[in-house]
Amino acid sequence: MLTAMKAPLLAKLRRCLGRENVLTEPSELVVYECDGYTIEKNQPDAVVFPRSAEQVAEVVRLCNEYDVPVIPRAAGTSLAGGCLPVGGGVVVMLTRMNRILEIDLRNRMAVVEAGVPNLQLSRALAGTGYHFAPDPSSQVASTIGGNAATNAGGPHTLKYGVTVNHVLGAEAVLGDGSIIQCGPLPEPAGLDLIGVLVGSEGTLAILTKLWVRLTPNPQDYRTLRVIFNSVDDATNAIGDIIAAGIIPAAMELMDRGIVEAVEAAFHFGFPLDAEAIVVIELDGLSVSLDWQQRLVVELCNKWHAREVLQASTRAERELLWKCRKMAVGAVGRLSPSYCIQDGVVPRTQLPRILARVTEISGKHQVRIVNVAHAGDGNVHPILLFDERDKEQVARVLAAGEDILEECIRCGGSVTAEHGIGVEKLALMDRLFGPTDLTAMRRVRDAFNPAGRLNPGKLLPSANGDQTFRVGASRRALP
């Protein structure tokens, strides 16, 4: 808790934002003790709800004055502890900055406050012929600012890229409380600060407004559900499709374990004995989709596809996507707690990493089910456990670490789209060398020299001492 010395800070925050926009009661703060990564928890000292960049800047200045950490947060759907208040501090909620300021079709651009939910922008764009391409599975709740802070992906990144490919400009509050605007026009004379801010997990600045690129809607879709008798067949087919020069909008793999969970929860009618189901979506010009589909089916059949089913109506397509996007939630049926991992390997290493996940599951006696943005080589093994059992938690952490180390050995990375947060701090110096991390620390020090913006995230401290570690009893990583 804040010491009594910090009481003047709270008084100033209330004066700046209004009493109702500053939470300090433990019963109110409990909601903010973690994000979607629930293995570690810690309450902040206060939560504030600014309504403008100026208010965010004032909060940052006040926190500087009292040497208190500032943790930006919006929907809290992040999965790596990126908004965990590790050392306490003030959580800055961006959710009330939720206005869509402009939709400018002529310039194929929208201007939004950071707290606008992803899906709200999509809805506002309905009928315009354009959409905002990043579509993380959390899109109902997660915000554009949060998507940018974590460089969020989603199923359709295979063809359309991740969030950074769709951000043209950003207004941000820096560590000293100053406000900068980068973009939306490209900066031909300086550095690409937007490219660095996107994915920086709130450790460089607090994003308050974004200029985002709008993408034309595809003219048509072909959505296929393909059943394979083995995960290997499925990943081989996926590799062949990419190698043939076809870039589907999405290729999503679900293994038998996750299909069981989805069936138990939603009764979509998936066969329970299927070892792997792949949802393949082709999109683009109608004229090319038929031959692309023929080729995709041919390649699936080459790898012994048991059944290829095409969604023939819009409702069927939406059902397939609903099933995929709700798959993780359905895991609640299988287990009281789960940890969704996020690893990425070169596409051709997909068979190897999934085989290793199976071995790791056996080694640590942890049940693991898999979904994957397979076309990108992005795997999401979901580790099932009971968080009340400390010994199980330790095994889950060890298994997760083994999986990510294997991703590194395959030439991949420890996160494709969830970020480092606190969860993966200990893996950073296995993925990167000392000089690589030095280069990143320089970037942080340039933006956030005092280190009060979201401390203890993304970068391990230079001396290897994780100052802000909490919940040591739940923490298996050294």
Added chain:
Amino acid sequence: MNQNPESSVSPATVELPLKEAVEPADQEAVAGIIERAWKDGIPVYPWGGCTQMGRGARAVEPGMGLSLRGLNRLVDYPSRDLTVTVEAGLTVAELRHTLARHNQRLPVDIPNAATATIGGAVAASVAGPRQFRWGTLRDYVIGVRAVDGSGMVFSGGGRVVKNAAGYDLCRLLTGSYGTLAVLVQLTLMVKPMPEETAFVIVEASDHGDAERILAHLVRTRTLPSAVELLAGPAWESLGDGLASRGGFWIAVGLEGSPDEVSWMVDQLQAEWREAGVALWHTLHGDEAWAFWDRLTEFPWKAASNNGDGELLVQFHVFPSAVCELVQRLRASQPRASIQAHAGNGVVLARLDIAAEQAAAMVEQNLRPMSASLGGRAIVLKQPRGSDLSRQAIFGPAPPGWQVMQAIKRQFDPKGILNRGRFLLG
């Protein structure tokens, strides 16, 4: 020291005050050279194919010339992963050739491919017409290895197409003109090669007409790879005397499978007929591929005099302001040759101008013109004999300038990398 005498660089081409020029054969040697320069406090001027050396101010302080052309290895090309890892000094033509053997490409237009190196293109963030659909090099560089201003070798990113681990050093270094670090190795995302291409070209009588046509394209059902607005003497050879009548061409580049391209050509022609737009010409096959080359080479293919008398300026405005900017440019400079990547708001203007008039032209005429439309302007190439200041070349410091300077101090504490040439030099 490892040197390759075969490809020694003539200082006349490079126009740098060199004490010495070296061409190391491996990455470690690059680090060693920069470390020594750092210890001695001597400026280092890196280059690749020297095709973009016209950018930036003329360096004054004598220093070490560092050619990266000795680093020309293809490190790894797992084509089924759609990624390629290369050393920075590989020429763009060699890279294209390698990718083409697997029916793949890097869909970024880089002029002078036979001499331009991939590292140089990334350092300058070179982009052309295809950025409308395919983005810029910032969207393709997924891994870097570089040497900072003290000789420290570091990497960023990796070899996977999606990576959220740590800060994006790839984007930070792309377009930083070698002022933070010297690129030695890159991993790039690549794309399948389209089989077919075509251009549908229409004419616009004036800028209002051009804006009407471009605004109409927002609703097109086709997927253009490029939306170009062309005007001025350099395009006279397109025919029919339009240039001399003060008109514009709008060229829409289409790429894809033969079915897709053929459908898009028909569709676009139909959309424009319906809108009452006068069709001028459609280019197919080899003619269309050649037109891509012409559009790519425009900025550097000088009309006369080997380009020595030319000023090349690049403007950035919102796409909706492109026609207005081009109109003002032509009113002020009727002989300017103009190419706008109109869908992206990038306008390139080539002007024949006396060296001593260049500074006034940029600072009193062109830059205020773009500023009045909310845009920015930088000089990509100045006439031989002129000596524009960094301020004249790049204009006022951009937003976030203090952060940029802080990053510069972190990566190049003695300021030896490209000293005096760029805003952050």
